[in-house]
Amino acid sequence: MRRLFRSFAAAPAFLGLVMTCGGDSAGTTLPPGAVSVRLEEVASGLAYPVYLTAAPGDTSRLFVVEKGGTVRVLKHGVLLPTPFIDLSGRVTKGSEQGLLGMAFHPSDNRVVLSFTVAGPERGGRSRVATFTPGADPDVLDPASEQLVIEVDQPYSNHNGGHVAFGPDGYLYFGLGDGGSGGDPQGHGQDRSDLLGSLLRLDLDHGLPYTVPASNPFVGQAGVRGELWNWGLRNPWRFSFDRANGNLYIADVGQNEWEEVDVQPAASQGGENYGWAVMEGEHCYGSATCDKTGLVMPVIEYGHGDGCSITGGYVYRGQAIPELAGTYFYGDYCDGWIRSFVYQGGTATNTSSWPSLDTGQQITSFGEDARGEIYVVLAGGTIYRIAPGR
Numbered sequence: 001m002r003r004l005f006r007s008f009a010a011a012p013a014f015l016g017l018v019m020t021c022g023g024d025s026a027g028t029t030l031p032p033g034a035v036s037v038r039l040e041e042v043a044s045g046l047a048y049p050v051y052l053t054a055a056p057g058d059t060s061r062l063f064v065v066e067k068g069g070t071v072r073v074l075k076h077g078v079l080l081p082t083p084f085i086d087l088s089g090r091v092t093k094g095s096e097q098g099l100l101g102m103a104f105h106p107s108d109n110r111v112v113l114s115f116t117v118a119g120p121e122r123g124g125r126s127r128v129a130t131f132t133p134g135a136d137p138d139v140l141d142p143a144s145e146q147l148v149i150e151v152d153q154p155y156s157n158h159n160g161g162h163v164a165f166g167p168d169g170y171l172y173f174g175l176g177d178g179g180s181g182g183d184p185q186g187h188g189q190d191r192s193d194l195l196g197s198l199l200r201l202d203l204d205h206g207l208p209y210t211v212p213a214s215n216p217f218v219g220q221a222g223v224r225g226e227l228w229n230w231g232l233r234n235p236w237r238f239s240f241d242r243a244n245g246n247l248y249i250a251d252v253g254q255n256e257w258e259e260v261d262v263q264p265a266a267s268q269g270g271e272n273y274g275w276a277v278m279e280g281e282h283c284y285g286s287a288t289c290d291k292t293g294l295v296m297p298v299i300e301y302g303h304g305d306g307c308s309i310t311g312g313y314v315y316r317g318q319a320i321p322e323l324a325g326t327y328f329y330g331d332y333c334d335g336w337i338r339s340f341v342y343q344g345g346t347a348t349n350t351s352s353w354p355s356l357d358t359g360q361q362i363t364s365f366g367e368d369a370r371g372e373i374y375v376v377l378a379g380g381t382i383y384r385i386a387p388g389r
Contacts, residue, residue: 035322037320037353037386038389039355039358039385039386040385041382041383042074042382042383042384043062046064046380047068047380048067048068048380049064049067049378050066050098050099051064051065051102052065052365052366053367054104054367054368054369055369056104056369057369059368059369061073061075062074062374063102067098067100068088068098069086069087069090069091069093069099070084070085071085071102072084073138084139085139086142087113087115090115091115092116095156096156097159098116099113100116100159100161101114101115101163102114102163104165105203106169110130110131111130111132111140112171113129113130114126114163116159119150119152119153121154122154122155123153123159124153124156125150125152126150126153126161127147128149128171130148131144131145146208148201148203148208148209149173149199153179154178154185155178157176157179158176159175160175160176160234162174162236162237164238166200166240167242167265169204171200171202171203172201173199173201174199174238175196175197175235177196177232177233177275182276182284183196188230188231188232188275189272189275191224194224196233196275197228197230198227198229198238198249199227200215200269201226211225214269215227215228216228216268216269216270228270229269229273230273231272231274231278231294232249232251233254233275233276235251235252236308237311237364238311239311239312239314241265242314242316243324247263247265248261248312248314248327249262249263250309251273251309253280253303253308254279256280256302256303257279257281258280258303258306258307258309259297260297260300260327261297261298262298264345274295277289278291278296280297281296281297298340298347299340299347301331305334306332306334306336307332309329309330310330312365312373313327313365313367313373314342315327315371315373315385317373319387326339326340326351328365328385330375331362332362335357335358335359337356337357337358339351358377358383360381361377361378362378363378364376366382372384
């Protein structure tokens with residue numbers, strides 16, 4: 001993610017505000033006063049947090065991933081002193097490297113972590129491994145590590161690194177194009193390697209993983225069977241709508257355009273999202289290009305509005321029922337939050353949320369077991385999107 005790890009900006013001054021609707025470049029907003037929202041602080045003092053998640057059905061704990069290699073536990077609203085795990089001695093931390101992703105297996109006690117380690121290439125390796133808790137359920141056993149997959153990284157940026165289990169029970173793993181700028185090695189349109197793609201892996205029928213027979217490229221010569229889709233530059237957070245299974249992918253742009261792609265739940269995979277032929281809906285590096293077979297984003301914004309997209313979640317919580325079905329995303333550099341509703345194959349109800357503008361670097365969003373959405377800031381604070389007062 002470009003500029004993901006620049007220095008922390010000024011502190012916010014927005015808590016307690018309610019939404020003031022008005023038109024902007026994000027599109028048509030909701031009717032004035034339709035929904036009142038604010039950001040409610042749930043934790044602070046974290047060390048460059050980059051993700052938040054919860055175990056299925058666990059309403060007592062939240063888990064916060066810190067870039068430097070630790071996972072912290074928020075239990076009943078209290079930050080525990082002992083980390084869930086500390087990989088800081090192993091994780092590489094330069095540029096966009098670090099501990100980048102975490103997911104709980106939906107049917108056993110394995111926890112999947114995604115992080116970067118040293119390797120033969122300049123950017124080291126992206127590593128995905130599983131861990132299990134020890135005697136204390138609030139602490140993972142480092143000795144329980146089981147490697148799932150490692151991928152060489154030619155550069156230290158565009159690692160992707162997000163992991164999530166889909167409604168089908170398979171693990172999805174997002175990888176950027178390998179880094180530098182402009183995809184110099186052509187990974188985005190190369191299906192013979194794993195970079196620039198989302199992978200779909202079965203962790204339940206063989207070690208370290210098996211390739212699901214339903215993956216779109218299984219059996220095709222010269223194509224990696226692990227690929228679920230391709231043509232991505234740097235997917236910085238993707239998520240499944242827990243109500244219907246639609247997959248939302250926020251893909252960071254190069255110099256001009258940021259985008260969100262949506263893959264309907266009925267898809268059989270295999271979508272080519274266009275990088276580096278396209279950046280957003282626009283030909284990249286050329287006035288014209290062949291768009292045949294490319295899937296366009298459902299929404300984009302230019303760098304007059306921000307510089308680096310941070311993907312979020314579709315709201316399925318109980319605290320603000322009016323927001324059901326609304327997908328939230330933000331911009332890392334400018335700190336704003338916007339949303340849309342995916343309907344009929346298009347983005348509708350595109351909205352901006354002034355009361356949620358952070359003025360800070362949004363590294364991620366998170367979702368708890370109840371479906372409530374959280375905003376993660378580089379400066380170390382976590383907020384929940386809450387009803388306005």
